[in-house]
Amino acid sequence: MKTLFKNARVVLENRIEEDYSLLIENDHILAYGPNTFFIDNYDLIIDVKNQFISPGFIDLHVHGGGGADFMDHNNEKFKIITQAHAKHGMTACLATTLSSLNEEVFELLEKCPKEDENLEGARILGVHLEGPYFSMEQRGAQDPMYIKTPQVEEVNEFLKYKHQIKRWSMAVELENMDKIIPIIKQNNILVSLAHTSATAQEVIKSEDWGVSLATHFYSGMGSIYRIKGLRAAGAVEGVYLSKSMIAEIIADGKHLPKELIQMIYKFLGAKRVILTTDAMRAAGTDHMESILGSLEKGQRVIIKDWVAKLPDETSLAGSIATMDRLLKTVLDAGISMVDGVNSISLLPAKLIHVDDRYGKIEPNYKADFVIFDDDINIISTYINGKCVYHNA
């Protein structure tokens, strides 16, 4: 079955083309080009009415949405989460854990659907382990009960699931990390700096061991601080000074204000920034209250000002961002559409080595794409060539 999407503004890797058409066949992209290249002789023709078509949005760090969390570990919940986010343009993600009992993490690793299994919502490309090797003082909303000192033997236990683990976030200054990080890297897993008390120098050193990403940059890490009155550079500065580390940002305009988003893009350049929701279960709902983490043992939070906060509003306690809002926020900060779209599609795909089939509008790529208007209101989301969401 061939479907033609005509009259679109198509967002390509390095430009936007107007009055273009996209032709897909079943689950993959066949061609794109000027409207005039295509004769109207296909099974289905959809007039996109001059809206944008971009590659589907890929989130390497999402905990939940639609009222469910990946740590609830069941297929019904996985569907709820991935469908809730597909409405906001997400076509693929990494199911993300929290520091918790190892058995609970293993359960998610065992039950997590494969890439082509769960196609009514965003695909699950694997699991992102967020924890348990974190700095106690930078733990944020991670449960201190489960944060621990890294041990090679335990890492090897996790690595029994190496085919499901695509990313692992950890504090790089902890003991044994010089041995542990290279072992994880050898297993083709993306290692990311997170919830860390590392100094700038420790971050720079960790790049040589294989750390290539900073998890929710600025959150859960230190910036300029003082030792006996003298200024010292922290993890944030280490990322800025690293050779090529990429910053993952929660670009919801709350975790990071517009000025910091502008500074990050300006200093690192658009090829070193990716966007994430880091969303908890209340994302994509109108809930005023929610639970961060597991339903039984998690933390009660309130939803206000587009974020989750502790009930006394003293601290942020999680994100309820959706992909469409991240893109809108970076565009409002002056980032171009091409750069914004790359940081939410192609660059995350590259980091986990799936950019041979996802992250671009390109012949032979999977037909995972999004149609949206100038205000980034999602009109339709397509996964595997099938419309999984349409805002009529």
Ligand SMILES: [Zn+2]
């Ligand atoms: Zn997270």
